[in-house]
Amino acid sequence: MLQSFTATTTPDQGPPRLAALRAAMRADGVQGFLVPRADAFQGEYVAACDERLAWLTGFTGSAGFCIxxxxxxxxxxxxxYRLQVRAQVAPEFTPVPWPETQAGPWLRANLASGVVGFDPWLHTADEMARIETALAGHPVTLRPMRNLLDTVxxxxxxxxxxQVWPHPDHLAGESSASKRARLGAVLRAAGHRAAVLTLPDSICWxxxxxxxxxxxxxxxxxFAILHDDGRVTVFADPEKFGPEARAALGDHVTLRPTVAFVPGLRSLQGPVRVDRSSAPLAVSSELREAGVEVVWGDDPCRLxxxxxxxxxxxxxxxAHLRDGVAMAEFLCWLDAQAAAVSTGARQTEIxxxxxxxxxxxxxxxxxxxSFETICGAGPNGAIVHYRVTEATDRALEPGSLLLVDSGGQYRDGTTDITRTVAxxxxxxxxxxxxxxVLQGMIAICRARWPKGxxxxxxxALARYNLWLQGRDYDHGTGHGVGAFLSVHEGPQRLSRVSEVPLExxxxxxxxxGYYREGHxxxxxxxxxxVQPAGALPEGDTARSMLEFETxxxxxxxxxxxxxxxLSPGERDxxxxYHARxxxxxxxxxxxxTRAWLTSACAPI
Structure with missing residues (x-):
């Protein structure tokens, strides 16, 4: 069933909620409080109970925070989200361009002195260290504390x-026992007794x-703890695990309630690996308070x-073949809807x-x-992560563009596709x-590059032709995608800031993309x-090269x-691609649809 998109807070509700938070701040003697989008699991998509940023401000984007x-x-x-935030928040909230403006420098500029509180279960060690470094020498201190927003x-x-269910080994490609043994050996080789896992997709994988x-x-x-012998202790509500799920976990995976997580941390023997970029600061704080040695290291599951x-x-x-058939049927239908616009029939985004x-x-x-469908007609398409509501539902109009970004979760794969049509x-x-934009997409598809x-x-390959026109886009070129897991998966990315080698x-x-505001x-x-690139007739066979399969x-x-x-290579x-x-x-x-597809895929 289609789940309609509704904002948690309307602009008029934000100010009284902000006032309630400020009253709680005064009662606890702090002059500021951090409200992140993230939850304790640092996921991009959060459960309703963790929609704190949206509840307070009205902003429903998948990244951001409020101070x-x-x-x-x-x-x-x-x-x-530069356009979206304007429509969703009240004037009492000031949009701040991020990451151009970081939290620490902003606090230095806007708070002469005082204490800023934060919930240590909602912020990583990396995040808080950056803020503390920026505040060095400035009379503003950070205080870990209870979550004040939750109190109001x-x-x-x-x-x-x-409910939890098993993911079959024939789709996973490897049994859980094999994965656990393999990563346990990695911990032993590094001299680590255990690793704390806090990312849900890592635990599921x-x-x-x-x-x-x-x-x-x-x-x-x-939450979970992976031991160096391959044993795993999972901390979650046991009611989520029925008999089939419990049987699939096996004898070397122990299920304990979430309330046992902190005692479980404090009982460990170090060194214990913690990922400072994804684990809540509270994890390392609890370990250190118990005298357990903490070593920083990547989540062993991520790569x-x-x-x-x-x-x-x-x-x-x-999964993509199946999804492609559905997309072809949809695009054929959409082409008929677009043609009907000229006769006065008006289809809408919803x-x-x-x-x-x-x-x-x-x-x-x-x-x-795999996510709420983004369907932006005309100027709504310029809002990068636009979500249609009854209030914003726009009709398709002649002489306009329609941007549709969507995807499906199938048991054998996760899809994510965007098409823009006239x-x-x-x-x-x-x-x-x-x-x-097409030339940029083709440039990435045709790329060959040295391993590493x-x-x-x-x-930059994706942006070059846009740059020649004095244009650009304010998002990364690509994100990682899971295997029937999160549609946004790290650590791999195509972006100006990604330093993770492609494997x-x-x-x-x-x-x-390109977005012309208001149009x-x-x-x-x-x-x-990513796959190994085939040898070229005159290539350097001693150099390992990689390429993409679409x-x-x-x-x-x-x-x-x-x-x-288009260049001859781009046209080819x-x-x-269309022939395929x-x-x-x-x-x-x-x-x-087959007749329509034959025309839509005709060579140019």
Missing amino acids: ALTALAGVFIDGR WPDRPDPPQG LLNIRGADVPRNPVVQA PKACKAPAEIAASRA GVVKALEAFRRATNQLHDL IGAPPKGAATAFTA LAGRDLD PGMILSNEP YGIRIENLVV LTLAPIDRTLILADR WLNA VLAEIGPQCTAD
């Missing part, structure tokens, strides 16, 4: 109780389980999880969102959407920008997987492409 002072409240948002949230929802605690992401909210097993990649190909979900559900294999004749200048390079080394098996999005948005997104299969709107601006790539789409998707489509 509430006695006379000023800054809402820190990145480039994706009277109807806060209960924690989620989603390690134990080959899935859950239903977070909307659109099949994860269970839990192995990111490098998909051959079985996971094969399963993802199957109608488009419902239709797309229906085509995916018609596969009879959709577990859920409704009638494109608006002036849109084809020029669209072609540059990171996402930051490839990001075979990593799945990423490839999604350059339209353009984004083209395919998922790709997983997503769906046509790109040819009416928006200025073919004469596009024609070969037609060959692989066409036979599984209905007759009408």
Whole structure:
């Protein structure tokens, strides 16, 4: 069933909630309080009970935070949300461009002296160390404390109780026992007795389980301790684990209630590995208070999880093939809707969102959407992470663009695709920008690079043709994607700041864009997987090279492409891609869609 998108707080509700928080601040003797988007598990998507930032401010983006002072409240948002935040927050909240402006320097500039409180379960050691460093020599101190916002949230929802189920080994590509033994050996080699796991997708990957605690992401909210002998202790509500899930965990995985997590930490023998970039600061604080040696180190699951097993990649190909058929049916339907606009029939964004979900559900294999569908008509498309509501629902209009960013969660893979289509004749200048975005997407798809390079080394390829036009986009070019897990997965990324080397098996999005405020948005997104590059006739055989395989299969709107601006190599790539789409998707489509697809995939 389609879940409608509604903001937690309307702009008029924000000020009294901010006033209640400030009263709690005065009562506890602090002059500021940090309200993050993140929960204790540092997930991008959070359960309803952890929507603290949205409840206080009204801002519903997937990243950001608020610093509430006695006379000023800054809402820190990145480039994706500069337009969205204006519509969602009251004037009592001041949008702050982030990461250009960091929390520490902002506090120095806006708080002469005093104490700023924070909940140590909602902030990482890395995050707090950066703020403390920026405040060095300034008369502002940070105080870990109870969560003041929770004390003024009277109807806060209960924690989620989603059921856990096994993820089969033939889709995972490796048994949980094998993963646990392998990572236990990694800990032993490093001299670590245990590692604390706080990321739900890491725990789900390690134990080959899935859950239903977070909307659109099949994860269970839990903490875990991985011991150097491969044993794992999981801390979660036992009611989430039925007989099948408990049996799948096996004899070497112990399930304990969440309230046992802190005592469990304090009983460990060190050294204990903690990921300072993802674990709550409270974890290392509890260990140190108990005299347990803490060593900083990466979550041992993150990189192995990111490098998909051959079985996971094969399963993802199957999921994308199925999703591609649904997308073809949808795009054929959408083309008919666009044609009807000229006769006065007006489809709306909500109608488009419902239709797309229906085509995916018609596969009879959709577990859920992978995120709330982004469907922006005309100027709404320029809001990067726009979510339609009854109040903003816009009709498709002739001479406009429609941006649709969507995805599905299937038991064999997670999909994420964006297509931008013209409704009638494109608006002036849109084809020029669209072609540059397409050239950037093709540049990433065609890239070959020496092993060892990171996402930051490839990001500029996607922007080059936009830069020649004096254009750019304020988001990364691509994020990592899980295998029937989180649609946004680290540590791999295609962005200016990503230093993680790209490795075979990593799945990423490839999604350059351009957004003209008040007019339209353009984004083209395919998922790709890193693989070893084949040898070239005159290549250096001694140098290991990598390349991408494109997983997503769906046509790109040819009416928006200025073919004469494409290089021969770009044209060849596009024609070969469309030929592949037609060959692989066409036979599984209905007759009408197959006929439409033949035209949509014709060479240029």
